[in-house]
Amino acid sequence: MKKLLRLPSLLKLALVFLTALVFQNCTQVEIKQTTDETLNITEYLRENPDYSMFLEILDITNYASFMNTYGTYTMFLPTNEAVKQYLKDVGANSLKDVPLADLQNIAKLHILDARINTTLFTDGKIAIPSMYGQYLITGAANINGVSSITINKTANIVASNLELGNGVVHVIDKVLRVADKTLAQTIEANPNLSLFTEVLKATGWYDKLNQPLTYDASKIGSHLTVLSETNDVFAKAGFNNLADLKARYSKSTDPMNPADSLNLFVQYHVVPQLNYLADLATTPVFVTKAPLEVISSKLIKDVIYLNRDVFNGVLEEGVAILRAPSDVTTSNGVLHYVDGHFSIKKRLPAPVYFDLCDQPEMAANVANYRKSTGASFGLANGAYRDITWVGTGFIDWNNYGGAVNGDLLRIFRFRNSANGNNDIEFKTPVIIKGRYKIWVSFRTGDRASANTKVFFNGVQTSRILNLKEYANDPSVAATGIVDRVYESQGYKRYIYPYVKSDNVLSRLVGIVEVTTTGRHLIKFNTDACSGCSGGDADRLDMVEFRPVDMDQIWPKFKKGIKTGIKDPNGDANGDGLIQRDEATKGDNSNSGY
Numbered sequence: 001m002k003k004l005l006r007l008p009s010l011l012k013l014a015l016v017f018l019t020a021l022v023f024q025n026c027t028q029v030e031i032k033q034t035t036d037e038t039l040n041i042t043e044y045l046r047e048n049p050d051y052s053m054f055l056e057i058l059d060i061t062n063y064a065s066f067m068n069t070y071g072t073y074t075m076f077l078p079t080n081e082a083v084k085q086y087l088k089d090v091g092a093n094s095l096k097d098v099p100l101a102d103l104q105n106i107a108k109l110h111i112l113d114a115r116i117n118t119t120l121f122t123d124g125k126i127a128i129p130s131m132y133g134q135y136l137i138t139g140a141a142n143i144n145g146v147s148s149i150t151i152n153k154t155a156n157i158v159a160s161n162l163e164l165g166n167g168v169v170h171v172i173d174k175v176l177r178v179a180d181k182t183l184a185q186t187i188e189a190n191p192n193l194s195l196f197t198e199v200l201k202a203t204g205w206y207d208k209l210n211q212p213l214t215y216d217a218s219k220i221g222s223h224l225t226v227l228s229e230t231n232d233v234f235a236k237a238g239f240n241n242l243a244d245l246k247a248r249y250s251k252s253t254d255p256m257n258p259a260d261s262l263n264l265f266v267q268y269h270v271v272p273q274l275n276y277l278a279d280l281a282t283t284p285v286f287v288t289k290a291p292l293e294v295i296s297s298k299l300i301k302d303v304i305y306l307n308r309d310v311f312n313g314v315l316e317e318g319v320a321i322l323r324a325p326s327d328v329t330t331s332n333g334v335l336h337y338v339d340g341h342f343s344i345k346k347r348l349p350a351p352v353y354f355d356l357c358d359q360p361e362m363a364a365n366v367a368n369y370r371k372s373t374g375a376s377f378g379l380a381n382g383a384y385r386d387i388t389w390v391g392t393g394f395i396d397w398n399n400y401g402g403a404v405n406g407d408l409l410r411i412f413r414f415r416n417s418a419n420g421n422n423d424i425e426f427k428t429p430v431i432i433k434g435r436y437k438i439w440v441s442f443r444t445g446d447r448a449s450a451n452t453k454v455f456f457n458g459v460q461t462s463r464i465l466n467l468k469e470y471a472n473d474p475s476v477a478a479t480g481i482v483d484r485v486y487e488s489q490g491y492k493r494y495i496y497p498y499v500k501s502d503n504v505l506s507r508l509v510g511i512v513e514v515t516t517t518g519r520h521l522i523k524f525n526t527d528a529c530s531g532c533s534g535g536d537a538d539r540l541d542m543v544e545f546r547p548v549d550m551d552q553i554w555p556k557f558k559k560g561i562k563t564g565i566k567d568p569n570g571d572a573n574g575d576g577l578i579q580r581d582e583a584t585k586g587d588n589s590n591s592g593y
Contacts, residue, residue: 038165041075042068051171053083054110056095063107073167074112074128076136076151078175079158086175105178108132115168118149118160120366124278124327127366134179135276137327152176152329179329183226184210186330192230198242203263204256205270213332220385223274224333227295227306227321229341237341249343264290268344271295276334277327280304282358285350285430292517293344294430306338307345318342347517349434349547353557353577356409356426356540359384362397370407372561374399378410391421402495402502403443403541404576406561414449414467414526414538423525431545433517437552439544441494441506444470448538454509455523461510463490465524467538471505474498483553494544496556496578504541504559511548554580 039047042064045055054077058064067073078086083095092098108131116126125135139150149157155174162169181189184206188197200206214222239245246255249262257263267290275286281299288295298305298318308318319340326336357370361384368374378396381389389395389411398408414421438461440454448467453460471493474480486492487508494506514520522543546552555577 038163040068040165041073041167041169044162044164044169045077050080051077053080053095054078057083057103057107060095061100061104061107063104063111067111067166069166071113071166072115074114074116075167075169076110076155076157076176077169077171078110078155079171079173082155082172082174105132106175109134109136109176109178112136114364114366116366117168118157118170121149122278123323124281125276127363132178134329135274136176137276137329153327180331182210182212183224183330183333183335186328186335187226187228192232193228195231195234195239195242195245196228199245199262199266202242202246202255203260203266205263205266209270209332211332218385221274222332223272224289225271225273225275226333226335227269227271227338228335229269229338233339233341239341264293265343267291268293268295268342274334277304277321277323277336280321280336283429284352285432287430287518290344292433294347294432294517296347296350307342309350316345347432349432349436349514351547351550352429352431352545353404354426354428354543354545355405355407356542357397357405357407358429359386361385365397368399369397370405370561372399372401372406374407376410386427387424389421389424391423393421395421395424398539400443400539401560402499402504403559404441404495404557406559408443408539408541411524411538411540414452414524422527423523425521425523426543428520428522428543428545430517430519431514433514435511435513435548436545437511437548438509438522439492439494439506439546439552440465440509441504441541441544442467443539443541444468444503444505445538449526451526452538453525453527455521455525456510456512457521458523459512461512463507463509465507465509469505469507470503471498471500473500475500487552492553494557495559499559502559506544508552514545551580 042055042058045051045058055064058067067075087094087098090098095103111131112126112128113131114128116128120127121138123139125137129135137152139153141148141150141156143156149160151157151170151172155172155176157170158173159171162171184200187193187200187209188206197206200209209224209226211222216222234240234245239248245265246262249265251261252259254260255262258267268288270289271286272289275283280286280297281304283297286295286297287293295306296309296318298308300308302323304321304323305318306321307316309316319338319342322337322339328335361379362369362377365377368377374397376396376398378394380394384395387395393412393414396410396412398410400406400408411421411424414424438454438456442448442465445467450466450468452465452467454463454465455461472479472481472486472491474482474493481489483492490508492506492508495502495504524540558576558578
């Protein structure tokens with residue numbers, strides 16, 4: 001023992017370590033299998049008895065295991081009290097008394113296949129539909145001086161942004177109900193829409209709005225949007241009954257005839273596809289069911305106006321959409337209310353400013369799309385409804401503060417060689433028939449295509465795009481070109497204020513005759529790409545369709561993410577457009593204005 005005590009200190013330490021190791025090998029050790037102990041949604045519900053009844057719904061429908069898997073989900077979670085009220089409303093004693101199909105629909109309506117925090121909510125529809133397929137609507141309510149977020153105008157969020165392992169949870173005080181009535185049934189159920197209902201039945205449109213939802217081969221639904229007029233609105237316009245409306249509009253003996261003026265009046269109140277307030281606020285022109293007739297839409301502050309336009313220097317006031325009662329989801333569409341009577345207006349050509357990143361599939365990426373810190377992302381060919389291309393490259397959304405709305409569409413790589421894209425075609429927004437100049441705006445790239453052809457509805461325009469070109473710098477006294485001269489050469493600096501380092505430019509590619517009002521096709525094609533090997537190449541910003549008799553320079557555009565806040569340097573409405581008088585105050589110098 002004395003010899004052992006006299007061992008060197010290092011040797012004694014090693015002996016102690018070996019002894020401990022022997023004992024450790026004789027003891028069962030629990031090894032941590034995961035690095036994240038955050039509960040998944042189902043686990044969270046099982047540990048919180050306040051939500052046991054919605055958990056029971058998930059168990060009955062077999063969604064409990066689904067919500068315990070890896071993913072990025074959002075759940076709107078009703079409390080037990082909310083579920084009890086639901087049972088009372090449907091006359092059931094327990095959840096087992098509710099038909100399984102109803103519980104499955106409820107479960108799906110409360111779940112979104114994306115992580116959506118309240119910071120991504122707007123006063124309108126959530127960008128991602130529920131797993132049931134219907135969109136949820138957010139809003140705000142003030143009860144007894146306390147503000148809260150509402151969902152579908154019926155439920156209040158009582159706890160929000162509960163971050164869990166596979167998603168986020170928002171607790172609500174009422175069970176959301178699936179919209180199971182058609183547009184026709186929803187309209188007929190409102191006593192203040194009784195005259196509108198009569199008109200629908202007299203023209204045959206009640207039956208058309210009562211059809212179940214269907215999908216075509218491209219998975220596009222038969223949704224419709226209806227802009228309804230209440231009895232009060234009709235009365236203010238001098239229409240107290242169906243006879244009054246027939247006397248004013250019906251020019252034939254058969255209102256069922258699609259060519260009858262009363263039938264056309266109804267057609268003009270029906271817009272194809274699903275258009276919530278958020279869509280109406282961001283799209284300037286909509287095709288209606290009336291042949292070749294469109295409705296213009298404009299957001300001013302927090303009010304959406306229909307057909308509020310200036311013609312021949314005269315402002316037509318249009319009618320406003322009533323925000324509070326609108327955005328009513330139905331089984332086959334969405335219903336809105338307007339505050340005034342309106343009918344078909346013959347439309348003159350109007351400008352269309354087509355941001356190429358205005359794609360619903362891009363907007364669905366709420367974590368990055370049009371966020372100042374958003375990361376680039378893209379989808380494969382075939383994943384976009386309104387974009388197609390030929391080639392093996394890809395197309396993605398690019399964050400760029402120097403462009404309109406703070407983004408660019410990047411084509412990787414735009415060339416006719418291997419691993420590239422030979423052409424890319426877009427379906428445009430609605431363009432009113434008329435004669436237009438087409439301007440294509442882009443960010444200059446040294447490896448971009450210098451030989452890009454543009455086709456409108458399959459016909460090549462008169463000019464070739466050189467995406468390597470840089471904008472003229474108006475601040476250089478010797479070489480600077482003022483706007484009007486630059487326009488005469490087929491170019492313009494479309495962003496205000498002009499910043500040379502942004503490297504953006506707009507090029508006139510031709511004049512086209514749009515023969516029918518509707519959506520059209522614009523395609524970019526390259527069959528040569530000298531010096532563009534390696535790296536990503538082309539970044540497009542927007543395409544402008546301006547009537548030939550319109551000012552081609554003004555309005556200009558504000559760069560970056562729009563804030564909706566009045567800008568002391570222009571953009572008085574926060575819509576991204578800057579008028580000449582707002583920006584220049586008459587300055588026609590060599591500043592580029």
